[in-house]
Amino acid sequence: MEQEIKKLIKDALLNLEIEVSDFALEHPEDLKNGDYSTNVALAIAKSIKKNPKVLAEKIMVEINRLNVDKNIEKVEIAGAGFINFHLSRKFFAKSVEEILNKAEDFGKNKVLSGQKIMVEYTDPNPFKPFHIGHLMTNAIGESIARILEHSGAEVARANYQGDVGLHVAKAIWGLLQKGLPETHFSNTAKAKYIGECYSFGSGNYDNNLKAKEEIDEINKKIYTREDKKINDIYTLGFDITMEAFEDLYKMLGTKFDFYFLESQMADIGREIVNANMGKAEGLEGSRRIFEESDGAIVFKAEKYDPKLHTRVFITSQNLPTYETKELGLTTEKFKTEPDMDLSIVITANEQMDYMRVVAKAISLIHPDFANRMKHITHGMMRFATGKMGSRKGNVITGESLLNDTRDDVLERMTDREFGNVEREKIASEVGVAAIKYSVLKQSIGGDIIYDFEKSISFEGDSGPYLQYSYARANSVLEKAQKENILPDPHVFSEEIFEVEKLLYKFPEVVFRSASLYEPHYIANYLIEVARAYNNFYGNMIIVNKEDKTSPYKVALTYAFSFVMKTGLDLLGIRAPKKM
RNA sequence: GCCCUUGUAGUUCAAUGGAUAGAACGAAGCUCUUCUAAGGCUUUGAUGUAGGUUCGAUUCCUACCAAGGGCACCA
Numbered sequence: 283m284e285q286e287i288k289k290l291i292k293d294a295l296l297n298l299e300i301e302v303s304d305f306a307l308e309h310p311e312d313l314k315n316g317d318y319s320t321n322v323a324l325a326i327a328k329s330i331k332k333n334p335k336v337l338a339e340k341i342m343v344e345i346n347r348l349n350v351d352k353n354i355e356k357v358e359i360a361g362a363g364f365i366n367f368h369l370s371r372k373f374f375a376k377s378v379e380e381i382l383n384k385a386e387d388f389g390k391n392k393v394l395s396g397q398k399i400m401v402e403y404t405d406p407n408p409f410k411p412f413h414i415g416h417l418m419t420n421a422i423g424e425s426i427a428r429i430l431e432h433s434g435a436e437v438a439r440a441n442y443q444g445d446v447g448l449h450v451a452k453a454i455w456g457l458l459q460k461g462l463p464e465t466h467f468s469n470t471a472k473a474k475y476i477g478e479c480y481s482f483g484s485g486n487y488d489n490n491l492k493a494k495e496e497i498d499e500i501n502k503k504i505y506t507r508e509d510k511k512i513n514d515i516y517t518l519g520f521d522i523t524m525e526a527f528e529d530l531y532k533m534l535g536t537k538f539d540f541y542f543l544e545s546q547m548a549d550i551g552r553e554i555v556n557a558n559m560g561k562a563e564g565l566e567g568s569r570r571i572f573e574e575s576d577g578a579i580v581f582k583a584e585k586y587d588p589k590l591h592t593r594v595f596i597t598s599q600n601l602p603t604y605e606t607k608e609l610g611l612t613t614e615k616f617k618t619e620p621d622m623d624l625s626i627v628i629t630a631n632e633q634m635d636y637m638r639v640v641a642k643a644i645s646l647i648h649p650d651f652a653n654r655m656k657h658i659t660h661g662m663m664r665f666a667t668g669k670m671g672s673r674k675g676n677v678i679t680g681e682s683l684l685n686d687t688r689d690d691v692l693e694r695m696t697d698r699e700f701g702n703v704e705r706e707k708i709a710s711e712v713g714v715a716a717i718k719y720s721v722l723k724q725s726i727g728g729d730i731i732y733d734f735e736k737s738i739s740f741e742g743d744s745g746p747y748l749q750y751s752y753a754r755a756n757s758v759l760e761k762a763q764k765e766n767i768l769p770d771p772h773v774f775s776e777e778i779f780e781v782e783k784l785l786y787k788f789p790e791v792v793f794r795s796a797s798l799y800e801p802h803y804i805a806n807y808l809i810e811v812a813r814a815y816n817n818f819y820g821n822m823i824i825v826n827k828e829d830k831t832s833p834y835k836v837a838l839t840y841a842f843s844f845v846m847k848t849g850l851d852l853l854g855i856r857a858p859k860k861m
Numbered sequence: 862g863c864c865c866u867u868g869u870a871g872u873u874c875a876a877u878g879g880a881u882a883g884a885a886c887g888a889a890g891c892u893c894u895u896c897u898a899a900g901g902c903u904u905u906g907a908u909g910u911a912g913g914u915u916c917g918a919u920u921c922c923u924a925c926c927a928a929g930g931g932c933a934c935c936a
Contacts, residue, residue, distance in 0.1 A: 308877070321879065321917095328916060361880040362917075407936090444936075544936095578934050589864055597934040604936050635865065635931045661866085662930085694899065712899090723885095724874055727866065729929070731873065740899055743874080743885040750899050761896045794877075806875060809884075813901095820892095820901040839896095861899080 294344035302326050316366030323363040334363030377786035379771040381841040389788045395434035401427045403628040407444040408523045409453035411477035412680040414663050421721040423628045424536050424854040425801040433796040440540040451501035452483030473526030535854050548602045551610030555595050571646050583639040593639045608640045631659035661729035687713035687738050708858045712746050715855045719745025722853050723805045751812035753861045755843040761825045762836045769837035781814035788845050808849045815842045
């Protein structure tokens with residue numbers, strides 16, 4: 283439709299012998315101003331020294347003369363000189379029919395068809411709790427992955443995890459002090475216990491000199507693997523915490539294709555650093571990327587870009603830093619998927635500056651990778667109250683937030699009749715939706731202020747609101763089936779409902795979301811659609827044998843439910859049929 | 862000091878250079894003999910400051926003010 287209108291405008295301008303390089307055709311924010319609007323008259327008024335309104339009038343007359351398409355009902359001038367297009371009843375009925383035919387494929391596009399993209403996100407560390415920051419990255423990463431898939435890309439999901447380092451030593455020290463987890467514990471409980479041992483070790487590391495020495499000693503042994511007892515505890519703890527993560531991914535709806543471990547990236551990265559050292563090795567200029575400074579091996583990125591800075595890659599203790607491991611990781615990703623078109627990494631924005639430095643180093647070593655890496659950063663979870671405790675007084679982890687939220691949902695469900703298993707399942711899906719939506723409704727760059735008092739929202743602008751609208755539509759459809767009213771997009775009344783004016787835009791929203799890597803466009807769109815549908819629902823009885831146009835309204839309800847289901851899916855949110 | 866983000870109703874967020882700056886929460890009122898009231902309908906209120914570019918600026922540019930993050934051996 284957009285292309286048709288653009289052509290119409292261009293033809294009209296051609297006939298009027300007006301030259302124009304560029305103009306916008308967009309959806310006005312307010313539906314009163316039509317379904318499409320162009321600023322073309324405003325854009326050219328100045329250069330040809332004419333009053334924009336007069337010019338708009340002229341163009342409109344010509345457009346009306348050329349318009350034989352039944353999809354455009356009327357064209358009018360408004361405001362300073364906008365030309366607004368109102369689409370016809372027939373167009374909306376056809377769009378409802380199209381949605382019914384395409385069902386869950388409606389909204390897909392092929393702009394990334396044939397592209398291979400790897401998305402790395404979540405990145406929790408074994409032996410440490412899965413905290414709410416991981417929840418946030420996971421929600422964003424999963425949604426972006428799904429949106430890219432919906433645009434035709436082949437997406438691989440990757441998780442990069444710190445399986446070595448001081449945090450592991452702290453946890454193992456804690457386990458040595460407090461004892462191993464009871465064997466009869468559930469895996470979740472064991473993982474939680476290990477998280478507590480980590481906190482215990484971490485606290486002692488800062489305040490207890492003896493503990494610090496012991497932990498540093500354990501840290502060395504983790505690398506050398508010389509101590510059998512420590513090796514055994516390591517394996518135990520690693521398996522328990524990694525398995526607990528899997529349970530969370532299942533609940534969150536993520537399935538990773540690749541797991542990269544930090545310990546394996548260190549050597550790969552170190553080799554690359556050594557191969558690209560400075561003059562000492564007598565390498566060519568382009569290979570002199572890293573150099574020695576104060577006993578460490580560094581990359582002076584400011585030589586290439588004044589906005590970047592120097593980072594240490596190998597410490598003076600001859601240990602590889604995170605930068606070196608990241609270098610190894612990126613290289614390894616391209617080795618794993620050689621024909622990969624894009625490698626996306628999603629992290630909090632505190633990592634932005636040094637990732638730029640690492641990216642610069644990588645693009646010097648592998649110019650062919652330079653345009654195939656993208657770092658997307660999001661804000662952080664912040665707390666309105668300033669306290670980090672959950673409502674039950676414990677340290678807040680991703681899991682405790684998920685559980686608290688699910689319990690809140692259960693309380694609201696007391697008047698609903700469900701079996702216990704179904705009740706739990708729905709409560710969990712609604713809880714996840716509440717959390718994910720609160721992350722995805724805003725653009726990803728900004729921080730998220732999380733208020734424990736208000737907690738996660740179930741009303742208004744929220745994930746459960748979307749799910750509720752879907753469940754409600756589903757209940758309408760059940761009734762339609764029972765009463766044997768079949769959907770038919772051809773028997774419509776003259777009235778055009780607001781929800782119709784929104785549904786056909788879904789593919790554009792998906793496209794926009796994919797091109798900008800911004801899930802919130804979809805989230806905001808779904809709220810608008812849900813609101814329009816709820817309004818539609820509230821104003822009439824949809825399934826009504828007395829109403830001849832009831833089959834059309836049922837068809838519209840189907841169209842709404844397809845779009846809502848697909849949209850929620852793109853946010854990584856499940857849509858229960860009942861709630 | 863330098864670099865990167867971000868400043869919009871009381872609060873939390875929207876607004877591809879366009880029209881009367883949208884929602885939600887909060888507050889006040891109305892609404893289930895109708896398909897799920899986690900709903901619907903009313904009412905209330907905002908672009909940090911100062912310039913600039915533009916027919917038109919929340920959006921782009923400059924300066925200032927404010928918040929957050931980063932700036933060598935942590936990740």
